[in-house]
Amino acid sequence: MILDNGAEVIIGLEVHVELATRTKLFCACPSAFGAPPNTAVCPVCLGLPGALPQLNREVVRLAARAGLALGCEVRLTSRFDRKNYFYPDLPKGYQITQYEHPICEWGALEVPLADDAVRRVAIRRIHIEEEAGKLIHEGDSLWGATGSLVDLNRAGLPLIEIVTEPDLRSPEEARRFLRELVSVLSYLDVSDLRMEEGSIRCDANLSLKPPGFSGALEDLARVEVKNVNSIRNVVAALESEVKRQRAVLDAGGRVERETRGFDEGTGTTLPQRSKEAANDYRYFPEPDLPVLMLDPSVVEAERERLPVLPPALRAELVGRGLTSKEAAVIASDPGASRYLARVLAEGADTRLAVTWMLGDLARLLNEAHVGYGASPVGPAALAELLQLMAQGTLSGRLAKEVLDRMFATGHSAAAIVEDTGMAQISDQDVLATEVDRALAQHPAAVADYRAGKAAALGFLVGQVMKATRGQASPDVVNRLLRERLAALAPSS
Amino acid sequence: MSMREAESAAVVVSSVQRGDRTAVSVVSAALARIEETELRLHAYLHVRREAALAEAARLDHEAPSARAQKPLAGLPVAVKDNLVLAGAPTTAGSKILEGYHPPYTATAVARLQAAGAIVVGKTNLDEFAMGSSTEHSAYGPTKNPWDVARVPGGSSGGSAAAVAAGTAVVALGSDTGGSVRQPAAFCGVVGLKPTYGRVSRYGLVAFASSLDQVGPLARTVSDVALVFQVLAGRDPHDATSVDSPVVGRLATAPSRLAGMRVGLVAEQADQAGPETRQAVAEARLALMDLGADVVDVALPHGRYGIPAYYLVAPAEASSNLARYDGVRYGLRVAGRDVAELYLNTRGAGFGTEVKRRILLGTFALAEGYYDAYYLKAMQARELLAQDYRQAFQAVDVILSPTVPDPAFRLGEKLADPWSMYQSDIMTVGANLTGLPALSLPWRVAASGLPTAVQLTAPWLGEERLLLVAAALEALRPGGEAWPDPLASPGTSGQGGARP
Numbered sequence: 001m002i003l004d005n006g007a008e009v010i011i012g013l014e015v016h017v018e019l020a021t022r023t024k025l026f027c028a029c030p031s032a033f034g035a036p037p038n039t040a041v042c043p044v045c046l047g048l049p050g051a052l053p054q055l056n057r058e059v060v061r062l063a064a065r066a067g068l069a070l071g072c073e074v075r076l077t078s079r080f081d082r083k084n085y086f087y088p089d090l091p092k093g094y095q096i097t098q099y100e101h102p103i104c105e106w107g108a109l110e111v112p113l114a115d116d117a118v119r120r121v122a123i124r125r126i127h128i129e130e131e132a133g134k135l136i137h138e139g140d141s142l143w144g145a146t147g148s149l150v151d152l153n154r155a156g157l158p159l160i161e162i163v164t165e166p167d168l169r170s171p172e173e174a175r176r177f178l179r180e181l182v183s184v185l186s187y188l189d190v191s192d193l194r195m196e197e198g199s200i201r202c203d204a205n206l207s208l209k210p211p212g213f214s215g216a217l218e219d220l221a222r223v224e225v226k227n228v229n230s231i232r233n234v235v236a237a238l239e240s241e242v243k244r245q246r247a248v249l250d251a252g253g254r255v256e257r258e259t260r261g262f263d264e265g266t267g268t269t270l271p272q273r274s275k276e277a278a279n280d281y282r283y284f285p286e287p288d289l290p291v292l293m294l295d296p297s298v299v300e301a302e303r304e305r306l307p308v309l310p311p312a313l314r315a316e317l318v319g320r321g322l323t324s325k326e327a328a329v330i331a332s333d334p335g336a337s338r339y340l341a342r343v344l345a346e347g348a349d350t351r352l353a354v355t356w357m358l359g360d361l362a363r364l365l366n367e368a369h370v371g372y373g374a375s376p377v378g379p380a381a382l383a384e385l386l387q388l389m390a391q392g393t394l395s396g397r398l399a400k401e402v403l404d405r406m407f408a409t410g411h412s413a414a415a416i417v418e419d420t421g422m423a424q425i426s427d428q429d430v431l432a433t434e435v436d437r438a439l440a441q442h443p444a445a446v447a448d449y450r451a452g453k454a455a456a457l458g459f460l461v462g463q464v465m466k467a468t469r470g471q472a473s474p475d476v477v478n479r480l481l482r483e484r485l486a487a488l489a490p491s492s
Numbered sequence: 493m494s495m496r497e498a499e500s501a502a503v504v505v506s507s508v509q510r511g512d513r514t515a516v517s518v519v520s521a522a523l524a525r526i527e528e529t530e531l532r533l534h535a536y537l538h539v540r541r542e543a544a545l546a547e548a549a550r551l552d553h554e555a556p557s558a559r560a561q562k563p564l565a566g567l568p569v570a571v572k573d574n575l576v577l578a579g580a581p582t583t584a585g586s587k588i589l590e591g592y593h594p595p596y597t598a599t600a601v602a603r604l605q606a607a608g609a610i611v612v613g614k615t616n617l618d619e620f621a622m623g624s625s626t627e628h629s630a631y632g633p634t635k636n637p638w639d640v641a642r643v644p645g646g647s648s649g650g651s652a653a654a655v656a657a658g659t660a661v662v663a664l665g666s667d668t669g670g671s672v673r674q675p676a677a678f679c680g681v682v683g684l685k686p687t688y689g690r691v692s693r694y695g696l697v698a699f700a701s702s703l704d705q706v707g708p709l710a711r712t713v714s715d716v717a718l719v720f721q722v723l724a725g726r727d728p729h730d731a732t733s734v735d736s737p738v739v740g741r742l743a744t745a746p747s748r749l750a751g752m753r754v755g756l757v758a759e760q761a762d763q764a765g766p767e768t769r770q771a772v773a774e775a776r777l778a779l780m781d782l783g784a785d786v787v788d789v790a791l792p793h794g795r796y797g798i799p800a801y802y803l804v805a806p807a808e809a810s811s812n813l814a815r816y817d818g819v820r821y822g823l824r825v826a827g828r829d830v831a832e833l834y835l836n837t838r839g840a841g842f843g844t845e846v847k848r849r850i851l852l853g854t855f856a857l858a859e860g861y862y863d864a865y866y867l868k869a870m871q872a873r874e875l876l877a878q879d880y881r882q883a884f885q886a887v888d889v890i891l892s893p894t895v896p897d898p899a900f901r902l903g904e905k906l907a908d909p910w911s912m913y914q915s916d917i918m919t920v921g922a923n924l925t926g927l928p929a930l931s932l933p934w935r936v937a938a939s940g941l942p943t944a945v946q947l948t949a950p951w952l953g954e955e956r957l958l959l960v961a962a963a964l965e966a967l968r969p970g971g972e973a974w975p976d977p978l979a980s981p982g983t984s985g986q987g988g989a990r991p
Binding site: 043046047048049050051052053054055082084086088091092093094148150280281282283284287288289290 | 574575576582584589592594595596598693694695696697698700701702728729730731732807808810811813814815817819820821830834854857858859862866
């Protein structure tokens, strides 16, 4: 994104993803969400005197898995460090993280942009760290509070932090990057990815590069917007930062390197209190944990267990005849892609399956707020419905009605057709009677048709469909009507 | 004076195992002894009178076969008050933890209890184990049983005094820069700093995590060995613990050490005062009498020990002590906002020495100084480790003084932290390198104060260390028999010569 004053937008992201393990990073406390405050705690995650961390190896596996999926090198030796700062949600007065030697380095994510363009975003590193607790203030913030409550259930939950290079060029690209990242992660079963519960949070860095600037990007004044909790808010924060920095530059000012927070209420960023921002974290190697060693065979096993990921899946779907838009929609959602795979495995026609999945089924799922994985109409049931259409037992219109009933009742398409007698009537003898009756009852329409008004044919088809409660095969009715009308002598 | 003179831990334990004596009677005697001495010594911060008697009674009610399985059945032990024990307060000698009751028990303590030992009380220490005299306890100093005008050493001064005074047969201490060995030397008891990781640190209130190690103090080498055997072994709660339990029984004192190669750190021996030099010289001859070859070894980087230690230890301490913020437990001094809460709580809760070390450590880790201080200290640590590795290619154990001089007077070094720090010069090496080291009392000097020598072994070499120490112990002036510092009246006096 180049602004009209020639400045280029430079964005890098740090994405914090809470990993879905049964227990916390350094103790055996459950990682249950929504437990009563301070009940999922123990001496370790409370930071009691004398307690020591024990590393949860499942976290290591999930972090390596995420790294592999993002094309990173997984380091066979990495190390934990302490990041020291005071905050009431941080029970030990330091966070155990990986500073000098993260577990994964140097990967990339290819982000689809508009018009089939792609932005390659380098992943500089992925490291493991522990989550802090939760504060509830009586008042606006910690500093203005008349009282604050501390809940340490969340303290010590495992996180990975994914750090990109400053490769993104607009808030829109940031949005696409985050959506692509979330969809890749959603295939890995490493995180619940619940935005509203804070299982993904983002720190966004933004600089404006003036035209003609030839130095290193690191030398640009960078503003970090901390702790933004949804993709929408990240985009809003970045857009607001572009405007703000632009205004500063236009007024002849200099953008200060600083840390800002995002205010959801106003949709703007605000400077953070210097007390909160100005920190020397005094990193040093965590003496309570040995260097983390990974067996190469463990990494290779994990690599082999990786599923097909969105980029490859998109290509595969396009190869099967999907449009790139359809492929993007289905590939972005593991539920959808697994669903499609199973429908096709049942022998359904690809085009028909995609049309129905993204059309009527998607509508029903949206209304019910459920995903493909939890659809009351499973892949086999949909395939059966599509089969009945292909056989001519159901028309498209009927099939839609049957799908609605399947969705509501969970019954199979065949059972619904059987119970309601909704099968399509293709029997020529039956339909010939109805066609003749319609011709007899609507002489005006017949005359119109013979006078060259083609629309009159549609009216007559409609009459037959009405008389058969929609069950007549539109193809057969059309053919019979045309034959009968053609057999009548021309009007002039 | 009751049991303490002749009775080793093994004698106490076997009499309780056999049912010759009840655990209650043993523990009652220890508690009575505490009552008798505590006003003079102040070795304890908390005495577990009811709990100890109740645990002893429970042990007495166990089936004799079950009791016989417990290697420390009925043994009264004292625990330094920086090891947590559920049900008793833990202060770590600090005001900031006044009234804090931990909900769990340290692995080292739990192992002793599971083996049948009865914890009679929590012993005094320098605040957060930072000090060499126990004068930095927020709850007042402990006195040396040999001369109550003198310090017992530190930081495990309470544990050393408790054992020396016979109020516990064995005590647990912690050793970060000499905090088990130096008070053991000052109080005339045996103190072992095990290999880093050999004993779990889980439940030890952290001072400097990469240096801290839990170790036992007792009157004899065999008592130390008995307890060490119970303490050692991997603990899943401590990721730095080593899977190296003691296999089989530790050897009793051999009468010969033929073929054993002993290295003498001549430079350190020369730095010591006359009483200590005498002790080292006698120990050297004793080793030769036992058939050992004694040669000089050099630790060329030994002089970096103190500077490295006083960077690494405060740096880690500054981080470890950040949790005492008044938010969750311990002292809380309110303020207008959270920053004031921190400042007020930590300002009121920490003593001068702790604050000094937090400042030192914070500075050493600060951005822009890390490479010059912390990293440099870690490099010096590695050079020192190389020195020891080199030395251990030529010798099996190293002999040196534990401390330059016997116990100093209360108040003597309080105003001069630099000179207090220097007294750790012979002990910090084992912590910086993770090696096991033991302080063995040698003779009571003419001044009436005990002297000591130190033995250091290679990594996981405790068995060899205890073997050599036991052999030496048998040959020291007076042998295993060791005078009772409180035996004669008048010990509340000013430290005159002992008979």
